[in-house]
Amino acid sequence: MAILIHENTRVLVQGITGRVGSFQTKVMQEYGTNIVAGVTPGKGGIMVDGIPVYDFVEEALSEHEADVALSFVPARFAKDAAIEAIDNGVHFVVLTAEGIPDQDVLTVLNYAAIKGIKVLGPDTPGLVSPGKCKVGVHPDRVLKEGHVGLVSKSGALSYEVCKLLTEHGIGQSTIVGIGGGPLWGLTQREVLEMFGEDSDTKVVVMLGEVGGTMEHEAAAFIKKDMTKPVISLIVGRTAPKGARMGHAGAIIEGEGETAASKIRALKKAGSLVAKDPAEILSFIKRLEVGVR
Amino acid sequence: MRLLEFQAKRIFSEHGIPVPKNVLLESSTDLENLLYPVMLKAQVPVGGRGKAGAIKPVTDANEAAAVLDELLNTRIRGNPVRVVLAEEKVEVQKELYLALLIDKLARLPVIMASDAGGIDIEQVARERPAQIVKKYIDPSVGLSNYTVHYLAKRIGVEGHLRDFANLAHSLFDIFRSYDGALVEINPLAVIANGLLALDAKIVLDDKAAYRHGDLFGRLKAEQTRSRKDGRSRTEQLAEGKGITYVSLNGNVGMISDGAGTGMLTLDLIQDAGGRAANFCELGGFGGKESMQQALEVVLANPRVKVLLISLIGGLTRMDEVADGIVAYLKRHEVFVPLVVRMCGTQEEAGRARLQTVGIEALDDLPTAICTTVDTVKGS
Numbered sequence: 277m278a279i280l281i282h283e284n285t286r287v288l289v290q291g292i293t294g295r296v297g298s299f300q301t302k303v304m305q306e307y308g309t310n311i312v313a314g315v316t317p318g319k320g321g322i323m324v325d326g327i328p329v330y331d332f333v334e335e336a337l338s339e340h341e342a343d344v345a346l347s348f349v350p351a352r353f354a355k356d357a358a359i360e361a362i363d364n365g366v367h368f369v370v371l372t373a374e375g376i377p378d379q380d381v382l383t384v385l386n387y388a389a390i391k392g393i394k395v396l397g398p399d400t401p402g403l404v405s406p407g408k409c410k411v412g413v414h415p416d417r418v419l420k421e422g423h424v425g426l427v428s429k430s431g432a433l434s435y436e437v438c439k440l441l442t443e444h445g446i447g448q449s450t451i452v453g454i455g456g457g458p459l460w461g462l463t464q465r466e467v468l469e470m471f472g473e474d475s476d477t478k479v480v481v482m483l484g485e486v487g488g489t490m491e492h493e494a495a496a497f498i499k500k501d502m503t504k505p506v507i508s509l510i511v512g513r514t515a516p517k518g519a520r521m522g523h524a525g526a527i528i529e530g531e532g533e534t535a536a537s538k539i540r541a542l543k544k545a546g547s548l549v550a551k552d553p554a555e556i557l558s559f560i561k562r563l564e565v566g567v568r
Numbered sequence: 569m570r571l572l573e574f575q576a577k578r579i580f581s582e583h584g585i586p587v588p589k590n591v592l593l594e595s596s597t598d599l600e601n602l603l604y605p606v607m608l609k610a611q612v613p614v615g616g617r618g619k620a621g622a623i624k625p626v627t628d629a630n631e632a633a634a635v636l637d638e639l640l641n642t643r644i645r646g647n648p649v650r651v652v653l654a655e656e657k658v659e660v661q662k663e664l665y666l667a668l669l670i671d672k673l674a675r676l677p678v679i680m681a682s683d684a685g686g687i688d689i690e691q692v693a694r695e696r697p698a699q700i701v702k703k704y705i706d707p708s709v710g711l712s713n714y715t716v717h718y719l720a721k722r723i724g725v726e727g728h729l730r731d732f733a734n735l736a737h738s739l740f741d742i743f744r745s746y747d748g749a750l751v752e753i754n755p756l757a758v759i760a761n762g763l764l765a766l767d768a769k770i771v772l773d774d775k776a777a778y779r780h781g782d783l784f785g786r787l788k789a790e791q792t793r794s795r796k797d798g799r800s801r802t803e804q805l806a807e808g809k810g811i812t813y814v815s816l817n818g819n820v821g822m823i824s825d826g827a828g829t830g831m832l833t834l835d836l837i838q839d840a841g842g843r844a845a846n847f848c849e850l851g852g853f854g855g856k857e858s859m860q861q862a863l864e865v866v867l868a869n870p871r872v873k874v875l876l877i878s879l880i881g882g883l884t885r886m887d888e889v890a891d892g893i894v895a896y897l898k899r900h901e902v903f904v905p906l907v908v909r910m911c912g913t914q915e916e917a918g919r920a921r922l923q924t925v926g927i928e929a930l931d932d933l934p935t936a937i938c939t940t941v942d943t944v945k946g947s
Contacts, residue, residue, distance in 0.1 A: 432824070
């Protein structure tokens with residue numbers, strides 16, 4: 277199985293004609309993702325790498341069926357594009373844009389919740405089930421099909437860990453980037469729950485960081501309801517208090533937002549907590565849950 | 569961006585929220601026409617100013633001159649003071665708390681009110697959380713009247729219901745129309761004939777600056793005029809560029825193409841016995857331009873003895889950031905060793921371009937960390 281996407285997932289790309297959208301569409305196609313159509317307002321009628329482009333989502337969906345809308349639309353137009361995908365009943369919306377105003381993100385997330393639609397992001401690299409489907413921008417060489425599920429706030433940090441696992445012959449079931457925050461559609465806890473129910477996933481790696489308090493919610497879930505081993509890594513152990521370290525989410529303010537408090541909570545909840553990617557690898561080897 | 573008190577109070581006044589009569593002071597010549605007693609309040613962007621000695625009552629012009637001089641020559645939690653707000657002193661019956669912000673886990677705006685306002689509100693939040701009343705606001709519904717009435721009852725201001733309702737709705741208007749991340753009144757004073765915002769805090773969402781014309785820029789410019797800059801030279805240089813830069817105390821310069829890997833890299837540098845000089849990341853859309861900016865900022869710090877560039881690209885293309893490194897090296901002489909770790913999207917093209925300027929990019933992050941820390945220890 278894998279979670280959220282599978283071999284036959286049909287993808288609609290919003291912002292397909294832009295510099296990033298057109299490049300990443302080509303990379304995803306080469307990976308084997310089934311991209312059915314693209315949308316860019318004003319560009320309807322052209323083709324991008326053999327994919328038909330429409331002005332509106334509605335027009336695209338009158339010709340094609342799509343399970344996911346992957347948006348490369350820039351931040352200031354991202355809200356509108358997401359609302360359009362939701363209005364047209366696409367069940368799963370992936371928002372890659374970084375820097376969408378918080379109040380726009382709130383509007384999108386609350387509207388999606390009312391309509392029963394899942395949102396991944398914003399500021400997400402997307403997600404990939406190696407060997408099956410990639411709805412995102414993960415570099416191919418770090419990926420290998422297997423049984424470790426990953427959920428990460430940071431895209432690049434998940435590539436870093438996957439690279440190490442892949443180099444040691446350990447594959448991944450699905451890699452989900454939930455985004456840098458400070459607001460999230462799917463959360464760590466929700467993704468952990470999906471991995472818990474996924475027959476392909478034997479062990480879960482959760483990559484978190486300083487800032488926000490989301491890891492505490494995940495820790496509570498691990499303690500009460502998680503059925504599989506969870507290995508966590510919280511980066512920013514050495515970050516100074518009060519500093520804004522890139523992701524809007526990674527600002528350390530309250531006590532619950534420090535790396536130390538998250539590490540404590542996760543250990544208490546029964547998660548293995550690694551200090552760096554190398555230790556994640558040694559924990560996985562030690563678990564002997566048949567991930568190789 | 570966090571506004572200074574006088575800026576936030578100006579916005580409050582424009583929206584009908586009552587604030588004490590006030591005047592901005594830059595030197596002692598501004599003291600002559602004041603009606604004493606007044607409060608002198610240093611304009612610095614930090615919380616807990618009362619406890620930090622930034623707010624002082626004065627009873628006459630002589631005392632005011634001495635206190636003003638003292639405030640203008642001190643630092644409040646590291647922040648130098650250039651402007652002081654003089655404000656009429658009012659008879660306060662009770663101090664309340666009122667704030668609007670986004671609850672990140674609930675994904676909703678939340679309005680919070682308490683009858684225990686004032687300088688100990690954080691302690692109240694920790695020790696008696698029930699004394700702070702919270703109500704979520706659906707963004708598509710807005711702030712409903714019943715919510716305002718409920719809060720008024722819970723914090724005991726039913727006697728000033730109309731004033732409180734006007735004030736709460738104005739606060740919500742400000743939160744919405746200015747793209748507020750936080751709008752807070754603490755304390756909100758109950759006085760003989762109504763309510764008065766004794767302090768004002770507004771934090772704006774920088775990501776929304778583009779849709780407010782030049783407003784955010786003007787507020788920022790006003791701040792830099794009215795506040796001596798307490799930041800390092802490199803932090804000032806990074807301002808306005810599309811990169812994130814934080815000064816640290818060590819001598820290992822660091823540039824990454826993501827926040828998460830940047831923080832991991834800092835952790836690993838420290839674990840290996842090195843000390844980072846900075847945190848610097850390009851963000852998801854990093855390219856040639858932002859790499860050149862990052863190099864300019866990081867290398868402007870004279871403490872940097874070695875520079876580690878830690879790249880693993882998904883959205884970021886390695887050929888584009890390599891172009892940035894090459895372009896920078898062609899125009900500038902760099903006197904510190906560079907260690908580049910590069911992998912991910914378009915890495916072959918990126919490596920080839922780095923080879924044209926004699927850089928062999930490493931593939932493995934732990935190896936790059938070891939090389940970097942060994943270099944700085946050897947130098």
